[in-house]
Amino acid sequence: MKEKVNERVNWPITILLIIGLITVVFPLYMTIVIAFKQPSEMTNSISGILSLPKSWSLANFAEAMRVTDFWRSLFNSFMITVITVVISILIHSMIGYAVGRNKAKNKFYNFSYLYIVSGMFVPFAILMMPLVKQTAQMGIDNLVGVILCYVVFYMPMNVLLYSGYLVNIPVALEEAARVDGASTFRTYWSIIFPIMKPMHATVAVLTALGTWNDVMTPLVIMSGSGMNTLPLAQLTFQTQFGTNYNLAFASYLLALLPILIFYIICQKQILNGVVNGAVK
Amino acid sequence: MKKMNDRERTFLLMTIPILILFFLFNTLPLIKGAIYSFTNFKGYGSYNWVGFRNYIDLFQDGRVGRSYWFTFKLALVSTIAVNVISLILALGLNSKIKFKSALRGLYFIPNILGALVVGYIFNYFFTYILPAVIQMMGGEGTSMLASTKWAWVAIMIVCAWQAIAMNTIIYISGLQTVPEDVYEAGSIDGATGWSQFKHLTFPLILPFFSINMTLCMKNFLMVFDQIMALTKGGPAQSTESISYLIYNNGMSGGQFGFQSANAVVFFIMIVVISVAQMTFTSKREEQL
Numbered sequence: 001m002k003e004k005v006n007e008r009v010n011w012p013i014t015i016l017l018i019i020g021l022i023t024v025v026f027p028l029y030m031t032i033v034i035a036f037k038q039p040s041e042m043t044n045s046i047s048g049i050l051s052l053p054k055s056w057s058l059a060n061f062a063e064a065m066r067v068t069d070f071w072r073s074l075f076n077s078f079m080i081t082v083i084t085v086v087i088s089i090l091i092h093s094m095i096g097y098a099v100g101r102n103k104a105k106n107k108f109y110n111f112s113y114l115y116i117v118s119g120m121f122v123p124f125a126i127l128m129m130p131l132v133k134q135t136a137q138m139g140i141d142n143l144v145g146v147i148l149c150y151v152v153f154y155m156p157m158n159v160l161l162y163s164g165y166l167v168n169i170p171v172a173l174e175e176a177a178r179v180d181g182a183s184t185f186r187t188y189w190s191i192i193f194p195i196m197k198p199m200h201a202t203v204a205v206l207t208a209l210g211t212w213n214d215v216m217t218p219l220v221i222m223s224g225s226g227m228n229t230l231p232l233a234q235l236t237f238q239t240q241f242g243t244n245y246n247l248a249f250a251s252y253l254l255a256l257l258p259i260l261i262f263y264i265i266c267q268k269q270i271l272n273g274v275v276n277g278a279v280k
Numbered sequence: 281m282k283k284m285n286d287r288e289r290t291f292l293l294m295t296i297p298i299l300i301l302f303f304l305f306n307t308l309p310l311i312k313g314a315i316y317s318f319t320n321f322k323g324y325g326s327y328n329w330v331g332f333r334n335y336i337d338l339f340q341d342g343r344v345g346r347s348y349w350f351t352f353k354l355a356l357v358s359t360i361a362v363n364v365i366s367l368i369l370a371l372g373l374n375s376k377i378k379f380k381s382a383l384r385g386l387y388f389i390p391n392i393l394g395a396l397v398v399g400y401i402f403n404y405f406f407t408y409i410l411p412a413v414i415q416m417m418g419g420e421g422t423s424m425l426a427s428t429k430w431a432w433v434a435i436m437i438v439c440a441w442q443a444i445a446m447n448t449i450i451y452i453s454g455l456q457t458v459p460e461d462v463y464e465a466g467s468i469d470g471a472t473g474w475s476q477f478k479h480l481t482f483p484l485i486l487p488f489f490s491i492n493m494t495l496c497m498k499n500f501l502m503v504f505d506q507i508m509a510l511t512k513g514g515p516a517q518s519t520e521s522i523s524y525l526i527y528n529n530g531m532s533g534g535q536f537g538f539q540s541a542n543a544v545v546f547f548i549m550i551v552v553i554s555v556a557q558m559t560f561t562s563k564r565e566e567q568l
Contacts, residue, residue, distance in 0.1 A: 008376065009376055009377065009378050010375050010376045010377055011378070013372050013375050013377050014377040014378045014379065014383075016372065017369075017372050017373065017377060017383050017387075018379075018383070020369070021383070021386055021387070023441070024386060024387060024389055024390060024445075025386075027398075027401050027402065027405065027441075028389075030401065030404075030405065030409070031401050034404075045412065046409060046412045046413060046416070049408065049409065049412075050409075091298050094294045094298070095294060095295055095298040095299075097294070098291045098294040098295045099295060101291075102291060109291075109295070112295055112299055115299075115302075116299075116302055119302065119306050119307075121547075121550055121551045121554055122306060122310060122547060123501075123502050123523070123543075123546060123547055123550055124502070124523070125502070125522065125523045125526045125527070125543050125546055125547075126309075126310060126313045126526075126540075126543035126544065126546065126547045127305075127306065127309040127310060127313065128526070128527065128530070128531070128543075129313065129316070129323075129526075129530050129531065129536055129539070129540060129543070130308075130309035130310075130312035130313045130316065130540075131305070131309045132531070133312075134305075134308070134309060134312070148301070148305055149305055151301070151305075152301060152302055152304075152305035152306050153306075155298075155302055155306075178287075183286060183290065184286060184287045184290035184291065185290050185294075188290075188294075209392060212394070213392075213393070213394035213395060213396075215394070215395070215396045215504075215505050215508070216504055216505070216523075216527070220527070220531060230394075231394045231396045231397060234396060234397055234400060235396060235508065235509075238400075245404060248400070249401075249404075252397045252400055252401060255394065255397050256393055256394070256397055259392050259393065259394070260389075260392070260393075263389070263392050267385050270392065271384075271385075271388060271449060274391075274446070274449060275449055275450060275453045278446075278450050278491055278495065279450065279453060279488070279491065
């Protein structure tokens with residue numbers, strides 16, 4: 001009798017969930033139709049705002065790209081995210097390994113572990129003002145400073161993830177390599193690093209989503225440099241959009257598009273990464 | 281002194297440079313912030329030591345008090361609302377439905393989008409679309425964002441829109457850890473519907489509940505992007521979150537020292553709340 005129940009599709013819940021999707025889809029639909037319209041099509045009634053545009057012209061997008069210097073902002077965002085993710089995977093896994101393998105028997109490593117992981121409690125608000133001064137003094141109030149900040153901000157979470165994952169990797173593997181004459185670093189690089197691949201994926205997803213969408217760090221650190229990231233450009237050019245909402249929405253849509261495309265391609269990895277990161 | 285072997289030396293080389301980096305960009309600014317909190321530094325020029333003056337002023341400052349009230353109200357109400365809705369949504373998405381993976385994928389979309397841009401989109405929605413709808417139904421048709429009474433609700437809706445996606449996916453992964461035979465055994469004992477959820481499902485996914493509560497609370501307490509995009513702290517400073525106030529007055533309002541004191545108090549609160557939440561939930565889990 002139970003088998004029958006397993007096969008039956010629960011249609012009422014399916015339909016309710018599809019109706020509920022309106023809450024997700026409506027804001028996106030609104031963004032798309034407004035982005036394609038001309039200001040003259042925007043009458044004051046709701047139907048004027050929400051009806052489909054008369055023609056699917058790309059003029060708004062071209063103009064938005066010009067106003068916000070889209071390609072440069074996109075390039076900056078891309079560089080920041082990719083470099084942060086690569087450095088994070090390399091050095092967070094390394095310190096995660098060193099600390100994770102030794103913290104049980106060595107006080108120094110145990111202290112280092114707790115020291116870094118407790119950094120999770122430090123809100124950006126308290127670091128913000130001193131960091132602005134510090135990066136300016138060091139001459140890195142630019143992409144470099146932002147990347148270094150991110151590498152440090154994501155360290156507590158990533159070290160926690162890596163050293164947690166290490167528990168599943170038997171020490172015998174490393175000992176076998178050592179008997180074969182491999183140095184400690186080589187053992188790490190050619191044996192442990194590849195084994196940690198599932199965790200690299202999780203770390204990459206979490207770090208990338210966080211840095212890609214972050215506004216506050218580039219806002220305070222790069223404010224003097226005239227450089228923008230993709231989200232920051234929306235803030236900087238807010239005044240320039242004025243009341244031309246069609247232009248503004250074209251720009252918002254452009255800002256959302258890269259991550260949406262990325263999500264469509266790597267949906268499974270992203271969902272796994274997010275869940276792993278939170279649950280571990 | 282014992283000579284270090286290769287293994288110990290390599291481990292130290294792997295650790296110390298990264299520890300220094302961490303110190304430079306996390307601990308050092310933290311210490312500097314704490315030091316500035318005892319000065320009347322404006323962000324430029326010279327400054328004097330003022331002892332605990334900033335801290336005393338902090339507790340008498342109405343604007344700071346309002347920002348704490350607003351932030352905690354937002355965080356608490358949102359955390360509860362988000363968790364209730366995501367739990368219901370997760371139960372739905374985990375039941376025997378058609379298009380399961382497509383629906384799950386679509387419901388997660390809000391979480392991957394940048395909060396600032398989402399805020400701008402909703403800003404338009406609250407300013408133009410919603411008032412028009414209310415007007416059509418015979419209401420007054422003013423924007424929620426312009427009302428000191430309702431602006432925080434609008435912010436909560438936007439925060440929740442993104443947070444629900446995240447929490448739902450965590451609850452789903454929690455529900456998947458509950459084996460099918462638990463329900464079968466339960467149904468023999470007559471546990472169905474609400475009593476099945478209360479006595480079987482919920483206790484089993486309690487760890488996921490505590491993850492979500494902690495995550496949600498922490499994120500909402502640090503809310504910034506949504507405020508920036510929706511209200512910029514207005515109307516009448518009624519929606520200034522703590523992070524926004526520190527940013528706004530500390531960076532450009534000449535209150536570097538004073539807002540540093542604010543940030544120190546905020547930091548201590550975050551630590552206390554996180555530790556309290558963790559000990560509370562670990563106790564609850566032990567009881568089971």
